[in-house]
Structure formats: structure tokens, C-alpha cells
Amino acid sequence: MNGDGQADYCVVNIQSGRVDVWYNQGPVSKSWGSQTPAGMLWWNSTTQKNAPVASGVTYLEKWTAGDMVTFGDLNGDGRDEYLYVGKVDSNYTSGARQLASTALSSLSQLLGYAALTCQNRVELWDETRRIAKELVAARPSMSAAINSCLIRALSSIDETWRNHQKEEKERGEGVKEVGVKGLVDLAQARIDQIMRERKEVTSKLGAVFMDYITSFQEPRSQADTNSPLHILTLSNSSTIRTALLTLSQTHPSIPLEITVMESRPRCEGADMCAQILRFLDSKAKEKWRFKITPDCAIGTAAKDTDILLLGADRISSEGRVSNKIGSAAAAICVRHCHQQHQQQHQHQSDSHSKGKVVILSESDKIVAEGVEDRKTENHPAEEMSKAWSEETRKVLEDAGVEVFGEWFEWVGWESVDVYVTERGVLDREGVKRVAEEIEGLERRVFGGGTGWYDLGE
Incomplete structure (x- = not known):
């Protein structure tokens, strides 16, 4: 010391x-x-x-x-x-997108330290990749968004350094003139720009979601202008929260009834509902109604659902979705209710469809083929047991009763209708194309090549 x-x-x-x-x-x-x-x-x-x-x-x-x-x-x-x-591995209140931004900020800070220890550009690139890998490993359940974000950032840094090197050669100046510190400055400037660009992704996603909701609502409005659109959701997704707030500003007149599952053990659903109400457009407050429902009432809540709106912490290349526990049950119940509704109205001219399962997510959550499953994330038993009486807790602990601690589960692709992303509304084929894209970037960054500096010198 x-x-x-x-x-x-x-x-x-x-x-x-x-x-x-x-x-x-x-x-x-x-x-x-x-x-x-x-x-x-x-x-x-x-x-x-x-x-x-x-x-x-x-x-x-x-x-x-x-x-x-x-x-x-x-x-x-x-x-x-x-x-x-x-910041990353102990944060259980932020969503995957927020953690990806935190990881990006951490990368920038750690590159500053790398400038003090790396002797040349080769060491700097290796250290940059090592830092990225460590940040991705910090939160296994949410590593998809962090991984995609950092891979795209490293690819962009790679391109920035390449362009700078070419410009230096064209001017007849040695590429070593910039030094390690100069390369870090270039990388940090590019990261700052990426952070600003990430805010634009949120706006694009909000616009796509708005178009989807209005197209879904239009035939309903023609049939019954007073009938609200029933949306069911859960947990505390910043993506869902932001999209709903954007919708309240652009289309406050659309009547919505939003049911939010409480999302135990930390009750993030209630938190999300409170956060939305805190910033909800005043006009939307007249048309929107909110309801908090216990997780065990999902069967009842699913009956009148028009759209089950789920976030995602990871989307596999085949379209499966990893999200907060309760998501799979919600999707299954909504699907079942939807099938019953179709059977009951098969001889009627039903003007709109019910029971759509919609994934609202940035495309960064889509992972390359073969990396869908990661380490299970378990939380302490106290997350659940703190709500029990002291006597009950003691009896169960003394008996060695196991307390379920997994926080994430998979929703099958067959339960999903569409994936609403900043790139547009995707089907399974669209998801697969994005997965192939991120796989190509990952090979370029981590595939064993020497990287940006290997230009035949």
C-alpha cells in the first residue's frame, strides 16, 4: 500500500x-x-x-x-x-439498457487508467478488449445489452483509430506521434458521441412503438370509440416506461387501461407505475387508467388483455426472450385467453385482435447464435423471506427449505407475436438477421485477429 x-x-x-x-x-x-x-x-x-x-x-x-x-x-x-x-455487477435496480450505458461510461474511465499503464498501441487494444470482456461478465443475465453495446463501441473505436492512422500516413506523419494517450483521447471522444447517439435510439424506439399502437388502435376506434386499449406489463423496464411516456405526449387521447403486475420480490412493477404517473402528460391522465395486480392474479389479469407488453434482457437468435420472472406465465396466460377469444368469436366479424404478445426492446438485446444461455443469476433468500413473519422465517430456515432465487426466465418464440425495436417491427427472421450482424462484429473484435493496428507495418 x-x-x-x-x-x-x-x-x-x-x-x-x-x-x-x-x-x-x-x-x-x-x-x-x-x-x-x-x-x-x-x-x-x-x-x-x-x-x-x-x-x-x-x-x-x-x-x-x-x-x-x-x-x-x-x-x-x-x-x-x-x-x-x-456499478455494474451489484446494480439490481437498473434495467439492461441503463447498465449498458453504465458499462460504456466505465469503459471510458478505465481507458484513462489504461493510458497510464500501456506502453504501445498493441497493449492498449488488448487492454481495451479485456476491459470490455470483464464488463460483459459482470451481469450475466443482462450481458446481451452490455455485450452488444460494447462490441459496437469497440468496432467504432477500431474504425476511428484506423481513420486517424490513414490520415496521419497521408500527411506523411508517423502514426506513433499520437501516442497511447492520444489514442485514448480519440476513444473517449468516440464513446461520448456514442452515448449521445444512444439517446436518439430511445426516440426512434418510441416512434416505432407509437406507430404500432396507433395502427393497433385504429380498427378498435372504428368499432367502439369508448373502449380502452388494455395493456398488461410487469417489472420496471426503462424502455417500456419511456415508450409509454412518449405515447402520452404524442397521443394522449388514446384511452388506455394499463395493468402492471406487482413484480415481487422487489415490487418493481409498482415502482414503474409510480414513475410513469410522476411524469405522465396531464391530458393522458384523463384517458389513462392504471391498476396494480398481484403476480398470482395473472390468470385473471390476462383475460381482458389486448397487448402483453414485455421488455427483454436478452433475445436469442431464434426469437426466445429472457426477461423478469413472471414473463413466461404472463405470455402463456395471454396466449390461452387469446385462443379462447378466437374460438368464441370464430363465427363473428371481430374487428380487432386481442391477446398480442409484444416485445419492446432495443436491437442491442439480440445476441449471436450459440450465446443465448448464460450463468443463472440468483438473489439471496432474504429478497423473499423478509416479507414473512419472523416465526415463519425461522421455521423454514431451520428446516432447510429452499427459497427460489432466480430472477430471469425464457419466453418461447412461439408465444411472441412481434418484436418492436428502433429498427422497426421485426419478426423472427428480422431478429435472426440482427443476430448475424452482431456475430460478425464480435468475430471482428474478439475473433483472434490483431485488430485495428494490423495494417501491414
């Missing part, structure tokens, strides 16, 4: 992440005093200076902040730095 080449003893406070250090002063013998055994002499910063080497971090999950602290010599000065690495 102090650069003397000897390992020091660190104590990390599990709640705050505060760090106290006992500095290694080297070996001592019995002659130091009768109460001091032979061994190592440790000097504690707190007892002698009354100040820790790091005061800790402020974090929502205070009881786990210490788990997010680690150490490493980032700038090569022989002293370890204090690192807090909880």
Missing part, C-alpha cells in the same frame, strides 16, 4: 467500505519485549494517526459495500489504489 515492496494487512469495513491498514514493518524478534513474540511488526494507521486510508463509499446496499472494494496498482507507481467496482 505504501510502495515499500512489502505486503500490508488491510481491513475493509463490510458496511461502508472503509479501509484501515496495518503496514508491514518487517520481522521482529523476542528482544522487542517480553510480551511481543517473534514475527512481523505491524503499524496501524487508525491507532497511530486516527485516520483510515479510505473512508468508504455511499451505497444503497450498505451491508454489501465492503464486498465491492478491491485494490490494484493502476498507474504503475508501486502503490495499490482503492477501487470500488460495484
Whole structure:
């Protein structure tokens, strides 16, 4: 910790992440005093200076902040730095898109450290790819969006560096003039631009969703202008939340009845409903009605559903969708109710279709073939058991009763009608084409080639 080449003893406070250090002063013998055994002499910063080497971090999950602290010599000065690495792997409140943006921001910051340690452009590119892989691995269940986002970013950085290198050659200047720091500056500038472009994707997706809803609603309006469009959704998808708020601003007159599943154990559905109402257009408040329903009532909630609106944390190349638990049950129930509705009205001229299962997602959630399944993400039993009585919790814990902790599940492609993305409304073939595109980019970035700098020098 102090650069003397000897390992020091660190104590990390599990709640705050505060760090106290006992500095290694080297070996001592019995002659130091009768109460001091032979061994190592440790000097504690707190007892002698009354100040820790790091005061800790402020974090929502205070009881786990210490788990997010680690150490490493980032700038090569022989002293370890204090690192807090909880932004991606410990964030269970943000959606996949938000985590992808966080990962992109982290990539930019870590490239700044890489500029201090990498000696040449080859090392920098290898380090850039290594950082990206680590960020993707941080949240397995949401790695699709993070992976696609970072792969596209690295491909764009690759292109930026190539163009700069060609321009330098055309001017007759050596490509080494820019140096590692200059390359990092170019990469960080490109990442900043990508972050701005990602905001435009949200607008495009909102526009496609708006067109889909209006086309769905038009025949209904002709049949019954007072009949609201029934939308069922769950969890707290930032994509769904933003799309609905955009719709409230552009078409507030469309009558909607939105049922949101509570989405236990963290009740994200209720959170999403509150967040939408907080920013909902005033005109839409007159036409829109909201209902919170317990997860166990999905069979009842599905009966009147026109559209089941699901987000996605991952979409396989064949069209399967990984999303929050409860999604598969919702899709199955809505499908069943839809089939019953068709059977009951098969001899009637039904002017509109009910029970559509719609996936609302950025195309970044689509993964290449063969990488659909990742490590299962399990949460602590306390996520569920904290709602139980103390007596019930104790009896079940003593009996060793297993508490289900998986947070994500797959919805089969046969249960999905369409995929609404910023690229338009896709069917399974459209999803497959996007998967092939991301597979090609992944091979280019991680496929074993030396990358952007391999230009025959």
C-alpha cells in the first residue's frame, strides 16, 4: 500500500467500505519485549494517526459495500489504489439498457487508467478488449445489452483509430506521434458521441412503438370509440416506461387501461407505475387508467388483455426472450385467453385482435447464435423471506427449505407475436438477421485477429 515492496494487512469495513491498514514493518524478534513474540511488526494507521486510508463509499446496499472494494496498482507507481467496482455487477435496480450505458461510461474511465499503464498501441487494444470482456461478465443475465453495446463501441473505436492512422500516413506523419494517450483521447471522444447517439435510439424506439399502437388502435376506434386499449406489463423496464411516456405526449387521447403486475420480490412493477404517473402528460391522465395486480392474479389479469407488453434482457437468435420472472406465465396466460377469444368469436366479424404478445426492446438485446444461455443469476433468500413473519422465517430456515432465487426466465418464440425495436417491427427472421450482424462484429473484435493496428507495418 505504501510502495515499500512489502505486503500490508488491510481491513475493509463490510458496511461502508472503509479501509484501515496495518503496514508491514518487517520481522521482529523476542528482544522487542517480553510480551511481543517473534514475527512481523505491524503499524496501524487508525491507532497511530486516527485516520483510515479510505473512508468508504455511499451505497444503497450498505451491508454489501465492503464486498465491492478491491485494490490494484493502476498507474504503475508501486502503490495499490482503492477501487470500488460495484456499478455494474451489484446494480439490481437498473434495467439492461441503463447498465449498458453504465458499462460504456466505465469503459471510458478505465481507458484513462489504461493510458497510464500501456506502453504501445498493441497493449492498449488488448487492454481495451479485456476491459470490455470483464464488463460483459459482470451481469450475466443482462450481458446481451452490455455485450452488444460494447462490441459496437469497440468496432467504432477500431474504425476511428484506423481513420486517424490513414490520415496521419497521408500527411506523411508517423502514426506513433499520437501516442497511447492520444489514442485514448480519440476513444473517449468516440464513446461520448456514442452515448449521445444512444439517446436518439430511445426516440426512434418510441416512434416505432407509437406507430404500432396507433395502427393497433385504429380498427378498435372504428368499432367502439369508448373502449380502452388494455395493456398488461410487469417489472420496471426503462424502455417500456419511456415508450409509454412518449405515447402520452404524442397521443394522449388514446384511452388506455394499463395493468402492471406487482413484480415481487422487489415490487418493481409498482415502482414503474409510480414513475410513469410522476411524469405522465396531464391530458393522458384523463384517458389513462392504471391498476396494480398481484403476480398470482395473472390468470385473471390476462383475460381482458389486448397487448402483453414485455421488455427483454436478452433475445436469442431464434426469437426466445429472457426477461423478469413472471414473463413466461404472463405470455402463456395471454396466449390461452387469446385462443379462447378466437374460438368464441370464430363465427363473428371481430374487428380487432386481442391477446398480442409484444416485445419492446432495443436491437442491442439480440445476441449471436450459440450465446443465448448464460450463468443463472440468483438473489439471496432474504429478497423473499423478509416479507414473512419472523416465526415463519425461522421455521423454514431451520428446516432447510429452499427459497427460489432466480430472477430471469425464457419466453418461447412461439408465444411472441412481434418484436418492436428502433429498427422497426421485426419478426423472427428480422431478429435472426440482427443476430448475424452482431456475430460478425464480435468475430471482428474478439475473433483472434490483431485488430485495428494490423495494417501491414
